[in-house]
Amino acid sequence: xxxxxxxxxxxxxxxxxxxxxxxxxxxxxxxxxxxxxxxxxxxxxxxxxxxxxxxxxxxxxxxxxxxxxxxxxxxxxxxxxxxxxxxxxxxxxxxxxxxxxxxxxxxxxxxxxxxxxxxxxxxxxxxxxxxxxxxxxxxxxxxxxxxxxxxxxxxxxxxxxxxxxxxxxxxxxxxxxxxxxxxxxxxxxxxxxxxxxxxxxxxxxxxxxxxxxxxxxxxxxxxxxxxxxxxxxxxxxxxxxxxxxxxxxxxxxxxxxxxxxxxxxxxxxxxxxxxxxxxxxxxxxxxxxxxxxxxxxx
Amino acid sequence: xxxxxxxxxxxxxxxxxxxxxxxxxxxxxxxxxxxxxxxxxxxxxxxxxxxxxxxxxxxxxxxxxxxxxxxxxxxxxxxxxxxxxxxxxxxxxxxxxxxxxxxxxxxxxxxxxxxxxxxxxxxxxxxxxxx
Numbered sequence: 287x288x289x290x291x292x293x294x295x296x297x298x299x300x301x302x303x304x305x306x307x308x309x310x311x312x313x314x315x316x317x318x319x320x321x322x323x324x325x326x327x328x329x330x331x332x333x334x335x336x337x338x339x340x341x342x343x344x345x346x347x348x349x350x351x352x353x354x355x356x357x358x359x360x361x362x363x364x365x366x367x368x369x370x371x372x373x374x375x376x377x378x379x380x381x382x383x384x385x386x387x388x389x390x391x392x393x394x395x396x397x398x399x400x401x402x403x404x405x406x407x408x409x410x411x412x413x414x415x416x417x418x419x420x421x422x423x424x425x426x427x428x429x430x431x432x433x434x435x436x437x438x439x440x441x442x443x444x445x446x447x448x449x450x451x452x453x454x455x456x457x458x459x460x461x462x463x464x465x466x467x468x469x470x471x472x473x474x475x476x477x478x479x480x481x482x483x484x485x486x487x488x489x490x491x492x493x494x495x496x497x498x499x500x501x502x503x504x505x506x507x508x509x510x511x512x513x514x515x516x517x518x519x520x521x522x523x524x525x526x527x528x529x530x531x532x533x534x535x536x537x538x539x540x541x542x543x544x545x546x547x548x549x550x551x552x553x554x555x556x557x558x559x560x561x562x563x564x565x566x567x568x569x570x571x572x573x574x575x576x577x578x579x580x581x582x583x584x
Numbered sequence: 585x586x587x588x589x590x591x592x593x594x595x596x597x598x599x600x601x602x603x604x605x606x607x608x609x610x611x612x613x614x615x616x617x618x619x620x621x622x623x624x625x626x627x628x629x630x631x632x633x634x635x636x637x638x639x640x641x642x643x644x645x646x647x648x649x650x651x652x653x654x655x656x657x658x659x660x661x662x663x664x665x666x667x668x669x670x671x672x673x674x675x676x677x678x679x680x681x682x683x684x685x686x687x688x689x690x691x692x693x694x695x696x697x698x699x700x701x702x703x704x705x706x707x708x709x710x711x712x713x714x715x
Binding site for chain 2 (some may be wrong): 303314317318450453454455457458460461462478479480481528553557
């Protein structure tokens with residue numbers, strides 16, 4: 287079975303700066319993947335590479351088992367919703383869907399119409415509201431009956447109601463097409479409701495990746511009196527450490543139950559977990575400048 | 585038909601919330617053998633959740649023998665959890681409980697105190713009956 291997205295050592299450089307570096311990923315088929323990370327963490331670069339819009343500077347990426355640049359035919363099976371849903375503003379809605387119908391061999395008129403619902407077909411794209419424009423872009427992507435959907439910050443610019451409606455229509459389309467989905471968002475609350483797999487990018491690299499349930503199961507918050515930290519039984523590594531007064535709060539990656547009764551153990555939510563991993567790794571302790579003995583010559 | 589609702593703050597996984605709500609409805613007899621559960625697409629369109637989550641919940645219920653999936657037609661209730669002894673008394677007991685709750689709210693108890701009182705009394709009463 288080929289993975290919907292399979293990248294090996296993938297990197298993309300713009301001039302001197304690496305937007306993405308050493309990205310090795312295998313996305314499971316049928317997953318709804320939340321691609322999380324701060325702005326400029328490499329999310330858009332990864333999606334553009336997967337959509338065949340950019341060529342890798344190093345490494346490789348395969349989409350549905352094929353190289354999107356060498357075999358662009360694979361893109362007929364990829365629905366891509368770019369950031370801000372760029373569309374021809376002077377086209378009407380009907381002209382836009384007509385264009386999609388003629389350029390896509392497997393176009394599903396009914397599915398696209400389900401998403402468009404009550405948008406008047408003669409409306410010019412330029413005069414649609416943000417929510418309607420997002421729906422049109424979604425209809426164009428879903429109408430292809432894609433095996434893979436890529437969405438870049440689809441909720442940016444949508445009010446909460448339009449955002450929820452967009453998510454409902456997207457999930458309905460996924461139930462219908464069984465597509466694998468990758469949603470890039472820097473707002474975790476927007477994707478938490480639906481994603482079952484997480485890829486967290488920081489500084490152009492993969493910081494954390496895995497099944498959401500497994501990630502939440504393997505992490506815990508420990509609270510207890512402040513103490514020197516040696517190794518704690520059941521804890522593989524400490525992700526984040528916080529002190530307040532005499533209280534110590536740890537977010538840990540564990541391998542088994544925390545039996546030490548002096549810790550209060552709690553589960554962690556997805557947003558808090560990702561924020562902890564997004565924070566810069568351990569702040570470096572400032573080293574005082576070495577005190578040089580003053581020497582007087584002469 | 586049963587309608588699902590989600591409590592994102594409960595910390596309970598979404599698929600478990602669906603499983604629990606079906607079991608609760610079966611226990612109270614609000615759905616019974618032969619009734620259809622909403623289709624995956626209906627639940628997804630309603631709650632804006634991942635279709636895999638709904639499918640997983642339905643698979644769990646199927647494995648427990650509570651529902652059966654019929655190809656192309658949907659998922660149907662296959663057995664009940666309502667004790668046969670409950671059904672004849674169900675409505676009368678529900679009305680009595682409603683009166684009691686009215687009295688509790690009237691006396692100024694808030695939801696938390698009511699829940700605390702109910703669960704404490706339930707524990708004591710059950711302990712008495714078992715013994």
